[in-house]
Amino acid sequence: MKGLKRITAFDIFLVIFFILVCIVTLYPFLHVLALSLNDATDAVKGGIHIIPREFTLDNYRHIFSTNTALPRAFLNSVLRTVIGTATGVMSCAILAYTLSRKHFMFRKSISMLLVFTMYISGGLIPEFLLIRNLGLVNRFAVYIIPGLISAFNVIVIRSFMDGLPDALEESAKMDGANDFTIFLKIILPLCLPVIATVALFIAVGQWNSWFDTYLYARNNESLTTLQFELMKILEDANITVSQVNSQNAQQLMNRVSPTSVRMAITIIATVPILLVYPFLQKYFVTGLTIGAVKS
Amino acid sequence: MEEVSQLKNMSLNEEFRALKKGKSKWKQIKEQKVLIMMAFPFVIWLIIFRYLPILGWTMAFQDYKPQNGFFEQEWVGFDHFIELFQDQMFHQALRNTLGMGFLGLIFGFLASITFALLINELRFKKFKRFTQTVSYLPHFVSWVIVANLVTTMLATDGAVNQLLVFLGILDDPVHFMAQPRMFWGIVTAAEVWKSTGWGAIIYLAAMAGIDPGLYEAAQVDGANRLQRIIHVTLPGIRPTIIVLLIMSIGNVINIGFERQMLLGNNIVANQALVIERYALDYGIGLFRFSYGTAVGIFRSMISIILIFIANGFAKKIGEGRIM
Numbered sequence: 001m002k003g004l005k006r007i008t009a010f011d012i013f014l015v016i017f018f019i020l021v022c023i024v025t026l027y028p029f030l031h032v033l034a035l036s037l038n039d040a041t042d043a044v045k046g047g048i049h050i051i052p053r054e055f056t057l058d059n060y061r062h063i064f065s066t067n068t069a070l071p072r073a074f075l076n077s078v079l080r081t082v083i084g085t086a087t088g089v090m091s092c093a094i095l096a097y098t099l100s101r102k103h104f105m106f107r108k109s110i111s112m113l114l115v116f117t118m119y120i121s122g123g124l125i126p127e128f129l130l131i132r133n134l135g136l137v138n139r140f141a142v143y144i145i146p147g148l149i150s151a152f153n154v155i156v157i158r159s160f161m162d163g164l165p166d167a168l169e170e171s172a173k174m175d176g177a178n179d180f181t182i183f184l185k186i187i188l189p190l191c192l193p194v195i196a197t198v199a200l201f202i203a204v205g206q207w208n209s210w211f212d213t214y215l216y217a218r219n220n221e222s223l224t225t226l227q228f229e230l231m232k233i234l235e236d237a238n239i240t241v242s243q244v245n246s247q248n249a250q251q252l253m254n255r256v257s258p259t260s261v262r263m264a265i266t267i268i269a270t271v272p273i274l275l276v277y278p279f280l281q282k283y284f285v286t287g288l289t290i291g292a293v294k295s
Numbered sequence: 296m297e298e299v300s301q302l303k304n305m306s307l308n309e310e311f312r313a314l315k316k317g318k319s320k321w322k323q324i325k326e327q328k329v330l331i332m333m334a335f336p337f338v339i340w341l342i343i344f345r346y347l348p349i350l351g352w353t354m355a356f357q358d359y360k361p362q363n364g365f366f367e368q369e370w371v372g373f374d375h376f377i378e379l380f381q382d383q384m385f386h387q388a389l390r391n392t393l394g395m396g397f398l399g400l401i402f403g404f405l406a407s408i409t410f411a412l413l414i415n416e417l418r419f420k421k422f423k424r425f426t427q428t429v430s431y432l433p434h435f436v437s438w439v440i441v442a443n444l445v446t447t448m449l450a451t452d453g454a455v456n457q458l459l460v461f462l463g464i465l466d467d468p469v470h471f472m473a474q475p476r477m478f479w480g481i482v483t484a485a486e487v488w489k490s491t492g493w494g495a496i497i498y499l500a501a502m503a504g505i506d507p508g509l510y511e512a513a514q515v516d517g518a519n520r521l522q523r524i525i526h527v528t529l530p531g532i533r534p535t536i537i538v539l540l541i542m543s544i545g546n547v548i549n550i551g552f553e554r555q556m557l558l559g560n561n562i563v564a565n566q567a568l569v570i571e572r573y574a575l576d577y578g579i580g581l582f583r584f585s586y587g588t589a590v591g592i593f594r595s596m597i598s599i600i601l602i603f604i605a606n607g608f609a610k611k612i613g614e615g616r617i618m
Contacts, residue, residue, distance in 0.1 A: 010520055014417050018426045021410075024488070025429050028444040031454060035447070046452045091337060098334040105323050110334060113341055119545075119599065122348020123591025124574055125584050129361075130348055146344055149337055179329040208437030211553065231439045234446070234557060266443045273435050281428060 029270070036060070036263035040256045059264040062256045069224050074268070077226040080143040081206040088202040089195060091148050096157035097183045101169075118151045131216060140223060142216045143206070153198045160194040161187060200280050207273065230265050233258075355589035375589040385590075388573040391479075391566060395555070396547035398483045404543075406487045407494035408536065412524055414495065415502050430492025438489075442557035445485050446472060472558070478566040482554055497539065498532050505531035537609050545602030548594055570594055 030050040035043055039054040047053075063070055098104055099111055122130075127146075136142040164187065172182045188195070210227035217223035236258070324331060355375055357368040379385055410430070417423045433441065448454050449471040456468035471477055509527045518526065552572035559567030570590065578587015 008520070010416070011418060014413060015419070015422070017413065018417065018422070022426055022429050025433060025492070027454065028448055029432075032444060032447060049454070091340075094333050095337045098330050101330060103327075104330050104334075105320075105327055106331070106334065110338060113338070117341065117345040119602070120349060120595055122345070122351050123588055123595065124571070125578055125587040125591060126348035126351025126354065127344075128579060129351065129584065130344070134343075148344075149340055179327075180333060183333070204435050208439075210437070210439060211551075227437050227439050230443070231557070234439060234443055262443065263447070266440055270436055270440055274432075277432070277435055278428065281431070 032263050032266050035260060036267050038260070040260040043260055044257070059256050059260045060268075063261060063264055063268070069221055069229055070226075070265075070268075072222060073224045073226045073229045076140075076143075076223060077207060078272075080140070080225065081203050084144050084147065084206040085199050085203040087144055088148055088150075088153075089199045092150065092153040092198060093157055093188065093191070093195060094183065095149065096154045096161060097179075097187060099154070100158045100161035101179070102166075114151045114154060128215060137216045138220050138223065142212060143209075143225075146212075147205075150202075153201065157191065157194050157198060160191055164190060196280060200277075203276075204273065226269050230269050233262050233265060351588060352592055354585050355592050357585055359585040359588075361584070371585075375586050376593070378586070379589055379593065384568065384577070385570075385573060387565060388568045388570045391555075392548055392550060392569045392571075395479050395482050395569070396550050398479060399486045399550070400543055400547055402483050402487050403490060403494060404536070404540065406491040408498055408532075410491050411495035411498035411502065411532075412528060415499060415528065416520065416524070427492065430495070432492070433489040434493035436489075438553050438557055441485060441489055442554065445481065445558060449481070472560060473562045475563045475566050478559065478563040482558055485554065485558065498535060501532040501535040502528060537612070541602065541605040541609055544605040545598050547601060548597045 027050065031048075034048055034050050034052045036059055037055055037057070038048055038052040039056045040059065042054040095110075095114075099107055099114075101107065121127075131137060131142060131146060136145065168186055168190075169182055172186055177185075208227055210225060210231050213223065213225045213228040214231075354368075356370060356372055358371050359368055414423060414427065417426070450456070451468040451470050455471070456465070459465040460468060471481060505528065509531070510523055513523045513527050548570065550569060550571075552569045552575065555567040555569050556572060571594075574587045574590040574594075577583065578590060
């Protein structure tokens, strides 16, 4: 369908429809951004949409000066995302590689072992007790080790590797390379789209997770994560859903309000994703497409 | 001698398979030791972190006390399950879980498929790419953030209320988050907002695989745009839809409690209680590990049953598909 033929009413409808979609998607973010950059007492008057009326950085200043848990939370979130993604991707890729080698004697058995876990899981309590018994409670490793392998990711990578020509391995083997070298130097570089996709999935999962903090490191300030802190603040806000009026009175006396602080933290938690994801977009769309077609 | 000349014509893999039959296991292990060493740590990982917990299912049939060893536990058979099925709160949780699960499923599918169909028809390339990029964004943000956004938008002085009052649909602002009857709808709407763009990707990938010749043929037959969508595009992505539907139906009962917990509050607590939350509150929360495990087992069982039903249903439709 190259070239622009006659523009129909349907085309116009589509454009309008998708403009609305963009508005509905973006407005909440811009709104929260505006509120976070707006003076708290002024915000109470309402009527702010996507442009701050009385610009201020006070909300952010307040966060970074009073909330002592936040810098640590941010650091932990970054650490677990980077370490968790690196280890997770490598683990899934190595396992996927072994399962993609058709001559591997345990290929079928390990594959079945893997797929089974997608349907039956131990459940919250047994997993909780296991983590406890392994001594991972209140330790940073609890963010990394229990989530190392995801059957789905392994299968996506494996499907891609299955599609690579056998000749690659054969010629390398004739040159005397062992499987690990082949994996590292030949196969892995060719899998970049899928690797990037899986890395993105894992990274987003790591960045956004807070439930493991809640279960295993709830009262440990040195292990808190950004989303967990944000969640706690949101919870406080929910509890006072019926106390809006008393909040108003208090707000007038402070330069920041719980609401405006909440907005600022939301933006802080969102910005890293916003920065990273447009760049990886082309990777995961290709990767996902290939994965979908092959699966 | 014949064997050797046969071997010369086979590829490496076939050679291995042929030789394997005559080889002892130990020789094989020695040959594949690098592969085995690569896979070994992760198999151990699987056993520890995925299979050991399944052994924990036995706890559901005991009166588990952490201080006793495994053999010192008292066995209570199905008592916990019986107690579970008689608990009103559990029935509420089950109703909520399935209700919100299926609502999310139905509207999610409708939204993603419609979105994919419409985006596929959009002809302005740059705008199309921009819209797609924007539409993925909610998927990447956490539910904590989404809940925050939703709460802000639905507040009495929030954008939704302002819009509805402005349009004359409402006279006074409504406190949406405090209306029990609206909770299911709010959760579903939030899910649709969050996952439609992302969910459409798979359908778009499938659409890219449809033979353009089919569209041309339809056009020649006089089909207009809508008809082409209904008779070419939709059937073209039918297999994808069905596979995803089966996988999703199996997961309906597995919706965690994250979104309900974040979007809920004391006023809508009854509508927000889902099975996972129930297990957390009445299981871990009360240190009733056995009871909580029983809930988890129930969930897995329902999930498997749902998958089988969905799969069987799809097979029936699938057979009719062969034309």
